[in-house]
Amino acid sequence: MELLTVEQTAAFLRKNDGYLVLTHVRPDGDAHGSAAALVRILRALGKTAYVLYNPETTEKFLPVVRELWAPDGWSPKTVVSVDLASEGLFPSNAACHAGNVALGIDHHPSNTGYAARTCLNGQRASCGEIICEIARTLGIEPDVPMAEAIYIAVSTDTGCFSYANATANAFSTAAAMAAAGADIAEWNRILFRTRSRRRIALEGMIYSGAEFYHDGKVAVITVTRRMMEESGCTENDMDDVAAIPGGIEGVACGITLREMTSPTDCKVSVRTTQDVNASELCGVLGGGGHAMAAGASPRGMTTDEMKRVLLKELERMLKGADET
Amino acid sequence: MELLTVEQTAAFLRKNDGYLVLTHVRPDGDAHGSAAALVRILRALGKTAYVLYNPETTEKFLPVVRELWAPDGWSPKTVVSVDLASEGLFPSNAACHAGNVALGIDHHPSNTGYAARTCLNGQRASCGEIICEIARTLGIEPDVPMAEAIYIAVSTDTGCFSYANATANAFSTAAAMAAAGADIAEWNRILFRTRSRRRIALEGMIYSGAEFYHDGKVAVITVTRRMMEESGCTENDMDDVAAIPGGIEGVACGITLREMTSPTDCKVSVRTTQDVNASELCGVLGGGGHAMAAGASPRGMTTDEMKRVLLKELERMLKGADET
Numbered sequence: 130m131e132l133l134t135v136e137q138t139a140a141f142l143r144k145n146d147g148y149l150v151l152t153h154v155r156p157d158g159d160a161h162g163s164a165a166a167l168v169r170i171l172r173a174l175g176k177t178a179y180v181l182y183n184p185e186t187t188e189k190f191l192p193v194v195r196e197l198w199a200p201d202g203w204s205p206k207t208v209v210s211v212d213l214a215s216e217g218l219f220p221s222n223a224a225c226h227a228g229n230v231a232l233g234i235d236h237h238p239s240n241t242g243y244a245a246r247t248c249l250n251g252q253r254a255s256c257g258e259i260i261c262e263i264a265r266t267l268g269i270e271p272d273v274p275m276a277e278a279i280y281i282a283v284s285t286d287t288g289c290f291s292y293a294n295a296t297a298n299a300f301s302t303a304a305a306m307a308a309a310g311a312d313i314a315e316w317n318r319i320l321f322r323t324r325s326r327r328r329i330a331l332e333g334m335i336y337s338g339a340e341f342y343h344d345g346k347v348a349v350i351t352v353t354r355r356m357m358e359e360s361g362c363t364e365n366d367m368d369d370v371a372a373i374p375g376g377i378e379g380v381a382c383g384i385t386l387r388e389m390t391s392p393t394d395c396k397v398s399v400r401t402t403q404d405v406n407a408s409e410l411c412g413v414l415g416g417g418g419h420a421m422a423a424g425a426s427p428r429g430m431t432t433d434e435m436k437r438v439l440l441k442e443l444e445r446m447l448k449g450a451d452e453t
Numbered sequence: 454m455e456l457l458t459v460e461q462t463a464a465f466l467r468k469n470d471g472y473l474v475l476t477h478v479r480p481d482g483d484a485h486g487s488a489a490a491l492v493r494i495l496r497a498l499g500k501t502a503y504v505l506y507n508p509e510t511t512e513k514f515l516p517v518v519r520e521l522w523a524p525d526g527w528s529p530k531t532v533v534s535v536d537l538a539s540e541g542l543f544p545s546n547a548a549c550h551a552g553n554v555a556l557g558i559d560h561h562p563s564n565t566g567y568a569a570r571t572c573l574n575g576q577r578a579s580c581g582e583i584i585c586e587i588a589r590t591l592g593i594e595p596d597v598p599m600a601e602a603i604y605i606a607v608s609t610d611t612g613c614f615s616y617a618n619a620t621a622n623a624f625s626t627a628a629a630m631a632a633a634g635a636d637i638a639e640w641n642r643i644l645f646r647t648r649s650r651r652r653i654a655l656e657g658m659i660y661s662g663a664e665f666y667h668d669g670k671v672a673v674i675t676v677t678r679r680m681m682e683e684s685g686c687t688e689n690d691m692d693d694v695a696a697i698p699g700g701i702e703g704v705a706c707g708i709t710l711r712e713m714t715s716p717t718d719c720k721v722s723v724r725t726t727q728d729v730n731a732s733e734l735c736g737v738l739g740g741g742g743h744a745m746a747a748g749a750s751p752r753g754m755t756t757d758e759m760k761r762v763l764l765k766e767l768e769r770m771l772k773g774a775d776e777t
Binding site: 284289290291292293294295296297298300301303304305307308313314317318321322323324325326329330332333334335336337339341345372376377378379 | 608613614615616617618619620621622624625627628629631632637638641642645646647648649650653654656657658659660661663665669696700701702703
């Protein structure tokens with residue numbers, strides 16, 4: 130695997146043709162926005178370029194990619210992936226391209242290097258920002274659809290600029306896309322200011338059932354199968370649910386318990402501040418992860434049983450912390 | 454009243470001294486951020502400058518302004534207001550400065566021109582952006598506290614860049630403040646990613662009680678005095694509540710009913726898309742406002758009575774729309 134600079138990537142894109150752009154499973158705004166922007170850049174260079182159809186594209190992203198999908202039976206000459214860290218994240222219809230990706234453009238430090246060449250910048254909040262730098266290097270001025278695609282990429286991967294990854298580069302990319310005519314107000318409304326009735330109903334149940342322990346330092350929310358049924362929510366409606374308990378004032382450990390296929394097939398997501406090690410806490414249920422974000426999916430336990438085990442472990446951890 | 458350009462404003466600030474900066478009642482992030490940044494700019498010029506204590510400053514903004522408050526008994530030579538559209542919005546302890554404001558810096562097109570000189574730019578999403586331009590004109594490089602004050606101003610007035618006023622200038626100002634070392638991640642956490650337990654409890658009740666009419670085109674939420682008591686919420690916890698029903702997918706008219714001091718002292722806030730005229734709808738209860746945001750506070754009506762009147766009027770309005 131060869132690592133390419135933005136300039137080398139631009140030169141590669143200028144030299145080749147017949148581009149097919151791949152996105153990842155459960156494609157998000159960065160996947161759709163990066164792929165659409167790249168295809169539009171390539172077409173502005175006079176190239177033939179398409180986005181590979183992704184069977185999991187959700188409705189709000191259809192206007193971004195629908196008209197760029199590759200026609201059935203078309204054979205690409207150059208396969209490029211965007212925002213795609215490993216071949217394990219290829220959608221099912223991209224399996225045939227495994228081992229054959231000529232160029233990967235990505236911002237995940239965990240990128241496995243599966244592509245022949247990779248343009249990787251782990252400092253960027255979104256892959257869309259790298260695509261924007263490539264456009265600039267190629268001398269392509271973004272038109273409105275390209276600017277909106279890049280805006281969608283950077284705004285979604287930064288949680289509308291509210292996450293810790295909202296860097297100067299993320300903001301200045303958004304500024305450039307707004308100046309290029311992207312309809313920021315409309316995309317903000319679609320992406321960040323609209324929640325489904327299903328989601329509102331589910332959040333109502335979640336908030337009403339929130340439990341607090343240790344003087345409010347620990348918050349626990351539970352999402353049961355019954356709550357999913359009553360609200361009508363599916364996996365598509367569950368964006369950022371695990372962030373809810375940790376986003377409550379004074380909470381150092383936010384625990385989200387979920388019933389999956391049955392009352393004894395459950396998972397937990399834990400988000401913490403520096404005061405609690407999330408990975409250590411999840412270890413007690415055979416899980417793990419990062420210091421401030423971890424999870425576990427123990428077999429055969431109910432959410433109540435998991436909660437009891439986690440609270441007991443937290444008792445020990447918080448007591449230990451107080452004594453030091 | 455004289456209108457000043459940014460350059461003329463910079464010259465005025467350079468020429469005078471003994472500055473006291475006023476903020477408005479119910480001061481928000483733009484008020485606090487603009488005032489703190491301006492005082493820091495003036496001090497960087499070697500001037501004596503303070504922010505007038507505001508009795509309504511909430512806890513999260515204390516670190517921004519506390520150390521800049523004017524000492525008791527200090528007499529200013531030059532009174533400046535920021536983000537302050539009219540003398541009617543002076544906090545009670547600023548009443549003595551009415552008629553004596555030498556310079557107003559503001560972004561509200563509705564500014565009444567009460568100051569001797571006004572630097573007004575109605576195109577800016579926040580007053581903080583104008584303060585930033587003044588700093589640039591004066592050749593002052595923002596240090597970290599100044600950069601954070603300006604970031605707080607622009608990020609809060611744009612709803613963390615999610616409102617329709619998230620312009621290229623708002624984004625590029627944020628980019629510059631991030632580059633100057635503002636701790637964006639921490640301020641985002643404080644300002645946008647943390648909700649109080651009280652607010653979570655209230656939202657749970659609001660969501661559980663949301664009602665939908667006209668195939669989901671109309672959403673009604675009601676906040677009763679009992680809900681306020683049970684959740685522990687006060688007026689300080691009510692930011693953006695009126696935006697909740699209009700933020701639900703498919704809703705063209707979001708109605709927020711609130712019981713204030715008694716069951717027959719109520720108010721309504723209406724947010725609509727272009728399909729419904731909010732001001733016309735509120736007119737039926739003696740209220741008014743803008744086409745897409747309006748309100749009413751009819752005397753002696755309960756929320757149920759108001760709801761009935763509004764739904765009847767909406768029936769007529771939506772029927773009329775369907776027939777044209």
